[in-house]
Every structure is written in structure tokens, then in C-alpha cells.
Amino acid sequence: MDLKKLLEGIKNNSISVEEALGKLKDLPYEDLGYANVDHHRELRTGYPEVIYCEGKSDSQILGIVDKMTIKNSNILGTRCRKETYEKIKEVYPNAEYEEISKILKIQNHPIENKGKGKIVVITGGTSDIPVADEAYHTALFLGNTVEKVYDVGVAGIHRLLGKKHIIDSARVIIAVAGMEGALPSVVGGLVDVPIIAVPTSVGYGANFGGVSALLTMLNSCASGISVVNIDNGFGAGYLASMINKLT
Incomplete structure (x- = not known):
């Protein structure tokens, strides 16, 4: 989690208080004008924000993906058009697409299986x-x-x-x-x-x-x-x- 790394950085003096304050401004959510990207969703609920792609333009979806990737979030997009996926794939080669379900997936860090069954x-x-x-x-x-x-x-x-x-x-x-x-x-x-x-x-x-x-x-x-x-x-x-x- 970014917040944990930030606190550890302050503790070991690798990040100054001023730098930490600057990073904290964007931690809760980030206003893109057309979307408020909720960077603290995973901290609160255990899961990052999921992108509902239907009704959003390709550029809007890519903009959200950019901001989530900077925070090292795993990205799940539902109802994603194949054309949108192909444009995202050009920027993020690790993007995957499930054609039947129209699911977009970008795995930026390992997914831990925490299921009990x-x-x-x-x-x-x-x-x-x-x-x-x-x-x-x-x-x-x-x-x-x-x-x-x-x-x-x-x-x-x-x-x-x-x-x-x-x-x-x-x-x-x-x-x-x-x-x-x-x-x-x-x-x-x-x-x-x-x-x-x-x-x-x-x-x-x-x-x-x-x-x-x-x-x-x-x-x-x-x-x-x-x-x-x-x-x-x-x-x-x-x-x-x-x-x-x-x-």
C-alpha cells in the first residue's frame, strides 16, 4: 500500500515531512475533472476501485488507468469495448481482455489468494x-x-x-x-x-x-x-x- 510505504519512509528518514504532505494530497482521491479516482478504496474495503467502462470514452478510461497504475493498483474494468482494450494494450502491454465477458484486467502486482474455499x-x-x-x-x-x-x-x-x-x-x-x-x-x-x-x-x-x-x-x-x-x-x-x- 502507498500509505504504508509513505509512513515507513518518514520513519526511516528516506522521505521528508514536506514530501509526505505533497503525496498525501493525492492519496484519498484524485480529481481528473471527469472522475474522482478513489485511491483509498483498497485501504478501506480490501479491493481497488473497479472501472465501469460503459458510457466512458476511451481517453477517460485510459486517464483513470494511468492514475491507478501510478499508484500500483491492480485494475479491473467491466463492460469494456474491445477497441478500448486495444488502445490500452498499446500503452500497457500487460493488459488482458476477456472477450466474452468484456472484462479488462491489468495486474500491476501479484494477486494473493485469500479465499477460504x-x-x-x-x-x-x-x-x-x-x-x-x-x-x-x-x-x-x-x-x-x-x-x-x-x-x-x-x-x-x-x-x-x-x-x-x-x-x-x-x-x-x-x-x-x-x-x-x-x-x-x-x-x-x-x-x-x-x-x-x-x-x-x-x-x-x-x-x-x-x-x-x-x-x-x-x-x-x-x-x-x-x-x-x-x-x-x-x-x-x-x-x-x-x-x-x-x-
């Missing part, structure tokens, strides 16, 4: 994978062991039961489904660990862009299920990471 990400169908992959790569980047179990929806429930040995190994489960969104309820009747349900916008007209799946999950009769917003794979991955790191 495994997070398992399950999908109802193949069409749910982009949202599930957002959850998977988020949890992985935040320092967890994560495993995928894809396309095991209730229309062929024997597929889910065939993967029960993997499901039973989870400390936290993320269940991602569209259509009627029944998957979390079924899984909830099989396990004794927290389930984070993610409704997706996958489905025909009466699905209402994911509202039917959302309502099914909110009204689940199975216990131990929490629900995030429609298509919010990032939110599910982040929450699963927090649960998995609890002692």
Missing part, C-alpha cells in the same frame, strides 16, 4: 455465459479459486445432478439464469452454502428483459439465496469474493 459459478444455459463469465473473472481477479459449471439448467436437470460433486465442493455458489430463472431455487434445495442468484436478460418477450427471472429469484422458496440486479455478474463475483474471504 471455492466459488462455483453455474449457468442455466449457454446464453447466460457472458454474465457468468463476468462473475467468474471478477472473483478470480479478486483472489479466489473459482470453477465453472455451465449449461445445467432445469430443462435437463440430470445435467445439474451430474455435476453435484463440484457443486458440493463450493463455499459460495453463483447461479446465473434467464428465462424463468428457476436454477437458484433448485440449487438452493441441494446445498448448505450461500447462493448468489443472477437473473439475466436472456429470454423471449414475456421475460421482460430479465424481470421474470428477477421476480422468480426474489420469490424463491429455497433459503439462503440473495439476488443481484439483472445481468450484474460483476456484483455477484464481488459479493462472492467478500463471503469467501470471511474467516
Whole structure:
């Protein structure tokens, strides 16, 4: 952490009080005009600020990446356009991109696995994978062991039961489904660990862009299920990471 290094520098006289005061001005957050980059986020919550790329220009995203890189923060960007990634890759060769989930990753320092167990990400169908992959790569980047179990929806429930040995190994489960969104309820009747349900916008007209799946999950009769917003794979991955790191 920059703050720890700063305090150690003052202690061993390698940094003067005046220099330290200058650095402290930018430590809490940095005003870029279009964004206030929260450099203390990791100190407060354990995770650096995550960049939501949708709605931001390439230059704005690159500007935020520049400031976070100066602070040696690991960088996770969600809903990132491939064209944006390619421009960032020219400046930061260590940038990586997950095309299905549109996740941008820049690892500026080693990621320590602090998870107490495994997070398992399950999908109802193949069409749910982009949202599930957002959850998977988020949890992985935040320092967890994560495993995928894809396309095991209730229309062929024997597929889910065939993967029960993997499901039973989870400390936290993320269940991602569209259509009627029944998957979390079924899984909830099989396990004794927290389930984070993610409704997706996958489905025909009466699905209402994911509202039917959302309502099914909110009204689940199975216990131990929490629900995030429609298509919010990032939110599910982040929450699963927090649960998995609890002692």
C-alpha cells in the first residue's frame, strides 16, 4: 500500500515531512475533472476501485488507468469495448481482455489468494455465459479459486445432478439464469452454502428483459439465496469474493 510505504519512509528518514504532505494530497482521491479516482478504496474495503467502462470514452478510461497504475493498483474494468482494450494494450502491454465477458484486467502486482474455499459459478444455459463469465473473472481477479459449471439448467436437470460433486465442493455458489430463472431455487434445495442468484436478460418477450427471472429469484422458496440486479455478474463475483474471504 502507498500509505504504508509513505509512513515507513518518514520513519526511516528516506522521505521528508514536506514530501509526505505533497503525496498525501493525492492519496484519498484524485480529481481528473471527469472522475474522482478513489485511491483509498483498497485501504478501506480490501479491493481497488473497479472501472465501469460503459458510457466512458476511451481517453477517460485510459486517464483513470494511468492514475491507478501510478499508484500500483491492480485494475479491473467491466463492460469494456474491445477497441478500448486495444488502445490500452498499446500503452500497457500487460493488459488482458476477456472477450466474452468484456472484462479488462491489468495486474500491476501479484494477486494473493485469500479465499477460504471455492466459488462455483453455474449457468442455466449457454446464453447466460457472458454474465457468468463476468462473475467468474471478477472473483478470480479478486483472489479466489473459482470453477465453472455451465449449461445445467432445469430443462435437463440430470445435467445439474451430474455435476453435484463440484457443486458440493463450493463455499459460495453463483447461479446465473434467464428465462424463468428457476436454477437458484433448485440449487438452493441441494446445498448448505450461500447462493448468489443472477437473473439475466436472456429470454423471449414475456421475460421482460430479465424481470421474470428477477421476480422468480426474489420469490424463491429455497433459503439462503440473495439476488443481484439483472445481468450484474460483476456484483455477484464481488459479493462472492467478500463471503469467501470471511474467516
